[in-house]
Amino acid sequence: MNFFNFLTGSRPPLVDRAINELGEMLDTADMMFAAATNCLLDNEGLHIDLAELDEQINKGEMTVRRSVLEHMVSDPKVETSFSLLLVSIVQDAERCGDLAKSIAKASDLAVGPRMGRHVDALRPIRDRVLATFPRVRRSFIVGDAGVGRAIMQEHSQTKADVADFLKDLASADDVTSNEAVVLSVSSRMIGRTSSHLSNIISAVALPFDQVRNSPS
Template sequence: MFFKQLFNPGTSSTLVESAFSDVSRMLHQSEEMLHHSLAVLLENSKLAVDLEDMDDNVDEAERRVRRTILQHLAVNPKQDLVASLVLVSMVQDAERIGDFARGLVELVKLARSPREGPFADELGAIADRLRPLFGVCERAFRLADVKEARRVIVAHRELRKELKAYRNRVAASDLSADMAVVYSSAAQILRRIGAHLANIASTVVQPYDRIRHHDDDV
């Protein structure tokens, strides 16, 4: 596979190891942000962490990877060139996940009542199936594991269908306008988070020009 040729575990360069460590930290941080955001949005809990500070950490990790790659290519422009392009793609998706995770909390400002009932419960159940994909995604690129990468992509396809159907039910419901916007927007954010995880996973199974294309035969 293309990815394993570039990032063979145990033989990767210092650049790759440093970037992988940063992407791993970004995913861990974003997963924690998602956990706290969902608690506020769907369980009506008080925010227990500083999401802005956590998101700043994710953003700084992205900048660090970009700087490291730029410095590396400035000295060795022919070494790890394709790997560097792949890493930039990965870190961009990881950064966007953090943005979306933080954005869930902003939806609370639109709600004029607590989030409860079947629509809140259903969205929470879907989110519970999304959360484990963070760990699967990390294992996929850390170990160049094609099977784990495909798990993320397939799971994203399934969740995407569920979230589309969920939004259609919200649109057809008698929910108040504010709650319909909150639930529909939250579903869209969860879909985008899943898409970015699938994008990262696609680097393991796709050649560079097909990254972010989740083909049916991956």
């Protein structure tokens, strides 16, 4: 039985607020990830303030925790397990914002434009992770276990693809040391973003004791 089987179908207002806030956090992290990786892979300028958006995500995390705490104080017998879950997985949404900022900072280390076969190899990995954000949001809210399991399987593929990318980059003779550092660090953070999204969606795909146990 996955965690969403515990839901009654009529969520308490404070729990509903926490879920909606988590969705907004994911939307913001989605925007940040897109902007940061467009900078990395397509040499686009940053036209949004990542620090400000990350602060919004941090405030969202506090809202989720506060809403859960207020709910558990006022009605501790209703949706207790689900409330505990929200407190756990909201950390993953917060980390997605941090990683987007870190990808942008890695791009700033580059001494020239990012282009060539290694950038082309990293782009489809980024595209897969980027497309995962809205799917996680939708599937989490409705409790779609099937989509949740599919996203977790895709993360396993992303993890393998990042490992292959790094292996190829480590033995490549067509990159400078600067390019290698920027792309290797960024690819790992793209993979970590996928891991956090997988952790979030594990709530609808796995039993409670296995939630947030996605492979890194």
